[in-house]
Amino acid sequence: MNSLDKERLITREELIQFGLQYLQGVGTSYICNVCISNGGSCCMNCSHLEDGKGCKQRNTSCTSWLCGLLKFLFYEAGLLEEWEHFWEQVPGRAFRQDYTPPVVPIQKGIQIPNIQSLGQAFAKDLARLTKKHNNLDYIITLNNELDRYVTRLSIYNDFETLEEAKTELEKLTWGFYSFRLALQDYRNR
């Protein structure tokens, strides 16, 4: 299944697999690898996490959830809105678990992107900057701040708040040179 472009019934398991394929298409695994190896994992202390194996209980909630780093990537790639609207169709998402029914009607589908190079470039910058900052809290703080400002851009309308959020995002991601280049390339396609 490469896309969900028609109204149809989708099983919960298909939704999770589709979400994972979409994330793969954006290259998020490169970023997660850097984040996890530097202590920023969002799965920390979760009872469903198995040492050396990963998540034992994949669910629609964790699949659809985006941390600040991924939210910023999706925002810059112009995919955040479609991703959020897609998952709004899926009921029963909760914290680290779901109550999603076995089958869900999906009215509006989305196409799996093929922009792994964006995630890869972001991860490259993140690894370099993490090393440079040499501070265990760097990734966690960056993640929280990106989440805060991208969320503001998504929900607020007033000019001042939007301008402030854009300026803060520029400051936070100053130094993400590889990502900026990859983004320019992607936008010029």
Ligand code: SF4
């Ligand atoms: S916090 Fe974000 S980048 Fe880190 S492991 Fe979780 S989803 Fe991946």
Ligand code: SF4
């Ligand atoms: S349930 Fe969610 S938070 Fe827990 S290990 Fe799985 S993906 Fe990570």
